[in-house]
Amino acid sequence: MFQEQSKPDAIDLSHHLSVVARNRTVSPLKNLQKYFGKPGILSLAGGLPSPEYFPFENIGANVLAPDSFSHATSKGPLSWFWDLFSSKATTIPISVPKYPENPEDVNLATALQYGLARGIPQLQEVIKELTTKIFQPGYADFATLLHAGNTDGWMKAVTTLCNPGEGVLCDEWTYPSALATMLPYGMRAVPVKMDGQGMSSGSLREVLSQWNEESRRMSRPRVMYVVPVGQNPTGATMDAERKKEIYTICVEFDVIIVEDDPYYFLQEGPYQFPSQRSVRGSPESEISDEKYIASLSPSFLRFDYQGRVVRLDTFSKIIAPGSRLGWFTCNPLFAERLERQGETSTQAPCGFGQSLITQLLMNWQFKGCIQWLKGLRAQYTQRRNFFIDCLVEKFHLEIAPSTYNFFDGSAVYLASQIRRGYRNEKADTRVLFSFVPPTSGMFVWLRLHFEGHPKLQELGQETLEMKLWIALAEGGLLIGPGSMFSADRTVSEGGCPGHFRISFSNAAFEDLKKAVDIFERVLREFHENA
Numbered sequence: 001m002f003q004e005q006s007k008p009d010a011i012d013l014s015h016h017l018s019v020v021a022r023n024r025t026v027s028p029l030k031n032l033q034k035y036f037g038k039p040g041i042l043s044l045a046g047g048l049p050s051p052e053y054f055p056f057e058n059i060g061a062n063v064l065a066p067d068s069f070s071h072a073t074s075k076g077p078l079s080w081f082w083d084l085f086s087s088k089a090t091t092i093p094i095s096v097p098k099y100p101e102n103p104e105d106v107n108l109a110t111a112l113q114y115g116l117a118r119g120i121p122q123l124q125e126v127i128k129e130l131t132t133k134i135f136q137p138g139y140a141d142f143a144t145l146l147h148a149g150n151t152d153g154w155m156k157a158v159t160t161l162c163n164p165g166e167g168v169l170c171d172e173w174t175y176p177s178a179l180a181t182m183l184p185y186g187m188r189a190v191p192v193k194m195d196g197q198g199m200s201s202g203s204l205r206e207v208l209s210q211w212n213e214e215s216r217r218m219s220r221p222r223v224m225y226v227v228p229v230g231q232n233p234t235g236a237t238m239d240a241e242r243k244k245e246i247y248t249i250c251v252e253f254d255v256i257i258v259e260d261d262p263y264y265f266l267q268e269g270p271y272q273f274p275s276q277r278s279v280r281g282s283p284e285s286e287i288s289d290e291k292y293i294a295s296l297s298p299s300f301l302r303f304d305y306q307g308r309v310v311r312l313d314t315f316s317k318i319i320a321p322g323s324r325l326g327w328f329t330c331n332p333l334f335a336e337r338l339e340r341q342g343e344t345s346t347q348a349p350c351g352f353g354q355s356l357i358t359q360l361l362m363n364w365q366f367k368g369c370i371q372w373l374k375g376l377r378a379q380y381t382q383r384r385n386f387f388i389d390c391l392v393e394k395f396h397l398e399i400a401p402s403t404y405n406f407f408d409g410s411a412v413y414l415a416s417q418i419r420r421g422y423r424n425e426k427a428d429t430r431v432l433f434s435f436v437p438p439t440s441g442m443f444v445w446l447r448l449h450f451e452g453h454p455k456l457q458e459l460g461q462e463t464l465e466m467k468l469w470i471a472l473a474e475g476g477l478l479i480g481p482g483s484m485f486s487a488d489r490t491v492s493e494g495g496c497p498g499h500f501r502i503s504f505s506n507a508a509f510e511d512l513k514k515a516v517d518i519f520e521r522v523l524r525e526f527h528e529n530a
Helices: 019-023 030-035 079-086 121-135 150-161 176-185 201-209 240-252 289-295 332-343 351-394 461-474 509-528
Strands: 058-064 091-097 143-147 167-171 188-192 223-226 256-260 309-314 326-330 395-399 413-419 426-435 443-448 499-503
Touching: 019 150, 019 332, 058 351, 091 351, 121 143, 121 326, 121 351, 143 150, 143 332, 150 176, 150 223, 150 256, 150 309, 150 326, 150 332, 167 176, 176 188, 188 201, 201 240, 240 256, 289 351, 326 332, 351 395, 351 443, 351 509, 426 509, 443 461, 461 499, 461 509
Parallel strands: 167 188, 167 223, 223 256, 256 309
Antiparallel strands: 058 091, 143 326, 309 326, 395 413, 413 426, 426 443, 443 499
16 A cells, blocks of 8 residues: 655754753652563562552543545535435444453553553554555654644643744744743744745745844744744645755754644635535545545655654654644654653643553554544535535625735735625625635634724724624624734734634534624624724
């Protein structure tokens, strides 16, 4: 299926380790564990409770079959029909005993005990297979180990790679918790301009090549944080060519890439108007596993021949956030330092989560896992399409001219109010907001147009954004204010356009439609009653 070619080992990147990471030692207690599996040894060294006193003889669950969801991506007029006859929401029982007949099987006696920071062996094997077959790292000696979700993974990565006072390259709009993680450590975000694919390679080169330590008051950044698929908050997807360009620049300037990719498997493709879609969905719904994997935008790992990518994956978006489980893929040196950090912080992710997810994935096997991911992509594509379809119904949308500079290289939709009640409904020429339909992820990123608002000069963009946000909340709709996603806190109030991030991932379809109704009414009143 996948032919392994001769690949190099990772290069020595030890100079990127932070002072704290360099000073980490093996936990004295964890260092004993290498002897635990030695045949015939009697261990009275650790403070391990006896599994006999764990009050769980087994844990079990009824889990969905991997083919539970239709691969059709349409929400056309007959969607109810296809949902009825194509859904296979059957369940499969799984169980994890405390003491299995085969001690090599997943078991609670081991999973609920103090364990290795890198995870239980059975889950390590599953993760290694997923990483090898899907992400296909470009060097031979890559390592994988567990973390407690990508936010935890980022905290461990940034403190392993950065010292207080250093900068981290990131998109100009980015995940707020990533910024909040750095703040207490005195690490500073260095925003890079974006276009329709996320981070601009040209802007990245400009930032690095023109870096002035005296004016910036810090050394040139050595670490980059990027969400390349379903970019949070914009929903942009970075293609292979852009990733190659960015990787080449990072090699030239010796930058480590931390690839935070929670939405990787939610690659929905370009949005199409309802009239352009077939009722049953794309014929790609039944593509082979190989073609499905090839259809995904490749990870930075694919092009990483030096081991300078630290990839963060999570089960939060493909299984459940409450499992608090994900994994690193990186070079062996970084993996060893991250493991040392885990030993004295989270120790190991929750044994219940590890047990159930391992048993689930071993039951599904690789083919079943791919089947699940195909269906998941189709479900989120339906949600994305339905939400934007609701915007199409409530607003007049047209494609912006090529001179429009909001995310260059993308089709930008300009939304204006429809003047109801006329014999032929007409659009108010005033643009209320614009957006680029997301190609991945869970969010629509709206840019608000306050140019014609009478209080723009008096209040400024950011104040108007918050006033509109409050009006929407009081009207019954809670969405994400755009200012919280800005990596550049020095931008003046009047120079930063207002934005909203709206999630289509969770609400019922009728609630998504209701949300757009509220949004249209409140936005209209906000402009008319100013």
